[in-house]
Amino acid sequence: MTSPSSAIASLRKSYERAELNEEASHANPLDQFAHWLQEAIQGELPEPNAMTVATVGSDLRPSTRVVLIKGYDERGIVWYTNYDSRKGRELAGNPYAALQFHWVELERVVRIEGVMEKVSPAESDEYFHSRPLDSRIGAWASPQSQVIAGRSVLVANAAKHAAQFLLQPPRPPHWGGYRLRPEQWEFWQGRKSRLHDRLRYRQDQGMWLRERLAP
Ligand SMILES: Cc1cc2nc3c(=O)[nH]c(=O)nc-3n(C[C@H](O)[C@H](O)[C@H](O)COP(=O)(O)O)c2cc1C
Structure with missing residues (x-):
């Protein structure tokens, strides 16, 4: 009889939908992100706007949860929450954070690392009043x-x-937005035989440097 854990261990998928290469990718990671997010939305993926946020507490232990992206521009990625929540308290003590999108059907992941800051009260007010x-x-x-x-x-x-x-x-005083200011991005595209494509963008003398990482 197959045990549940060996059934899980034998779950495997070959990723063959697409590729990501230096020539076809955008020089600016925000453009690459916009392109992939648009494809996730147009592809009618379930909750294409859902992303995982990782924070680190004062005990140096990381934690994650799912939130929804509400906007992005050259300054960063915006989302909203309760500033007194666990993540809010952790960000108050340590603004370094990471975001991750996993678009399963597209065999794609985007990872973004950087510094989280609160958006302006006016920006939070505007979004709050647009909500049901x-x-x-x-x-x-x-x-x-x-x-x-x-x-x-x-x-x-x-x-x-x-x-x-x-x-x-x-708008409650304890509720508002955060913006992650990206310092590093990674775009992952699943490929055949576990030879996936990974392009990382990092700041180098004010420019985005694009490097390929081994899968
Ligand atoms: C698809 C999805 C979207 C979510 N969006 C948000 C969000 O935008 N903001 C938020 O505070 N929580 C959101 N949540 C709930 C969080 O995952 C989490 O339970 C909550 O923020 C408390 O996290 P914390 O205790 O670690 O601070 C969402 C959950 C799911 C599954």
Whole structure:
């Protein structure tokens, strides 16, 4: 009989969809990212905007969670959360962080490392007020990452804040955006026989240097 763990060990996939090379890739990593994100969106992948955020606590232990990208430009990658959450507290103590996108159907990964900073209050306000009402109330209702007595706490908090703000909630002071300022990018394209393509971009004298890494 096959044990569950050997069944897992024998799961294998050959990556043969595409290639990534020095000639066809963009010189600027932001352009390469925009290109791949667009292909993930156009390909109607499930949640193409989902990315993993890694932070490191004051105990030097890393932790990860999934969030949604909400914007990007030459300054970096923007996402939103509760500043008092575990990740928020970890970023307050150590702004070095990493992001990862895994677009399974495209056999692609993007890794981005850099420094996280809060976006301006005006930028957070603008995005907060573009969100649906239940999400805006939810930002008040959930003491993210804290232990709560039960689900009823969230439901009661949501009802309380909806009434308090007469369905016009302002942005909570503990809620807003972060922008990762990239210092290093890696684009990974799965290839046959585990000979994957990996292009890393790093800053060198104010320019982006593109290097191939062994898979
Ligand atoms: C697809 C997906 C998208 C998510 N997007 C966000 C997000 O944009 N912001 C956020 O704070 N949490 C988001 N979450 C929840 C986080 O993964 C996580 O549970 C939460 O932020 C608490 O993390 P922390 O306790 O490590 O701070 C998302 C989860 C999933 C599965």
